Amino acid sequence: MTTTFSDLTARIAQRPAVDSGAVAAAQQRNGTLTKPPGALGRLEELAIWYAGWRGQAAPRVTSPQVIVFAGNHGVTAQGVSAFPPEVTVQMVANFQHGGAAVNQLAKDAGARMDVHAIDLDRPTADFTQGPAMSVEECAAAFITGWDTVDAEADLLVVGEMGIGNTTSAAAIATALLGGTGADWVGRGTGVDDAGLARKADAVDRGLAANSSRDPLDVLAALGGREVAAMAGAIARARCLSIPVVLDGFICCSAALVLHSIDPDAIAHCVAGHLSAEGAHARVLDAMDRPPLLDLGLRLGEASGGTLAIHIVRAALACHSGMATFAEAGVAGG
Numbered sequence: 001m002t003t004t005f006s007d008l009t010a011r012i013a014q015r016p017a018v019d020s021g022a023v024a025a026a027q028q029r030n031g032t033l034t035k036p037p038g039a040l041g042r043l044e045e046l047a048i049w050y051a052g053w054r055g056q057a058a059p060r061v062t063s064p065q066v067i068v069f070a071g072n073h074g075v076t077a078q079g080v081s082a083f084p085p086e087v088t089v090q091m092v093a094n095f096q097h098g099g100a101a102v103n104q105l106a107k108d109a110g111a112r113m114d115v116h117a118i119d120l121d122r123p124t125a126d127f128t129q130g131p132a133m134s135v136e137e138c139a140a141a142f143i144t145g146w147d148t149v150d151a152e153a154d155l156l157v158v159g160e161m162g163i164g165n166t167t168s169a170a171a172i173a174t175a176l177l178g179g180t181g182a183d184w185v186g187r188g189t190g191v192d193d194a195g196l197a198r199k200a201d202a203v204d205r206g207l208a209a210n211s212s213r214d215p216l217d218v219l220a221a222l223g224g225r226e227v228a229a230m231a232g233a234i235a236r237a238r239c240l241s242i243p244v245v246l247d248g249f250i251c252c253s254a255a256l257v258l259h260s261i262d263p264d265a266i267a268h269c270v271a272g273h274l275s276a277e278g279a280h281a282r283v284l285d286a287m288d289r290p291p292l293l294d295l296g297l298r299l300g301e302a303s304g305g306t307l308a309i310h311i312v313r314a315a316l317a318c319h320s321g322m323a324t325f326a327e328a329g330v331a332g333g
């Protein structure tokens with residue numbers, strides 16, 4: 001059966017709301033814990049946010065899932081990456097053999113890690129010439145992402161691998177947030193000044209060749225299969241009330257598509273980290289998502305989001321494990 005954008009819109013729209021009773025119970029608990037009010041800073045709001053999505057006043061993270069989606073990009077023909085496109089399939093093999101950075105980070109965070117390479121032998125079309133994907137291809141990739149989320153997971157990190165995809169993400173940001181390619185491109189895997197200029201030009205030509213600014217049209221025209229799959233996984237996590245930690249610039253371009261449909265569609269998402277890819281900060285600002293970490297990472301492959309699992313878990317260890325003033329016999333609460 002062919003999936004259309006109205007099917008995707010219906011899936012995105014069926015999302016549950018946060019459990020306001022759990023939010024209130026977590027806020028109430030937070031106010032009784034043995035610390036000065038607000039002294040745990042953003043850990044406090046992070047724990048309350050997580051509690052609301054899990055529907056529990058004092059939850060823990062026990063079963064995090066990390067998913068890395070891979071896709072190939074026709075826009076690499078424009079000379080936009082420092083690496084050749086075959087690195088995508090080679091890195092997928094590296095993920096499968098446990099040799100990549102994210103394998104170590106997922107193991108260290110106690111997370112299940114899944115890798116989904118999507119039609120790597122069928123790169124998207126070069127978006128400077130027309131749409132990267134047909135509606136059917138984009139919808140199929142979105143559904144692939146949707147279907148990969150483990151209903152038993154209690155935290156989801158999505159990330160990607162795809163040579164050329166910082167150009168795709170910059171094109172999505174330009175189409176949805178305005179400006180020109182030069183405002184949104186960065187060095188990605190490490191292009192030189194000439195490569196950066198080619199990226200800006202490719203984005204500008206991509207926007208000229210693809211006129212619709214409807215968010216799902218933008219995803220199909222300028223995105224990639226891994227970007228569509230990340231959007232699908234984020235949307236599915238919402239239906240399952242699984243909180244999501246976003247990764248870097250490309251992951252956030254997928255979140256931006258959902259946010260552009262309705263900001264509430266990513267209410268269950270936090271930004272795991274701030275990428276060194278220059279425009280990431282402005283995409284996060286546009287989505288009102290301050291990052292948890294700022295470590296200069298620009299790797300992708302879910303690495304920054306996976307690192308941030310530790311922060312979410314630490315926030316809940318405090319929130320759910322601390323004694324109250326009454327329990328500890330501490331004065332002043």
Ligand SMILES: O=C(O)c1ccc[n+]([C@@H]2O[C@H](COP(=O)([O-])O)[C@@H](O)[C@H]2O)c1
Nearest residue numbers: 081162164165166188189248249275300
């Ligand atoms: O996540 C990020 O912010 C990020 C920033 C720069 C590069 N990347 C990774 O690098 C690849 C894309 O870079 P490029 O130069 O080929 O467009 C892709 O596999 C991404 O995972 C990822």
Ligand SMILES: Cc1cc2nc[nH]c2cc1C
Nearest residue numbers: 083087161189299300301
């Ligand atoms: C080696 C390499 C590893 C990556 N991981 C995510 N994106 C990547 C890009 C390259 C080039």
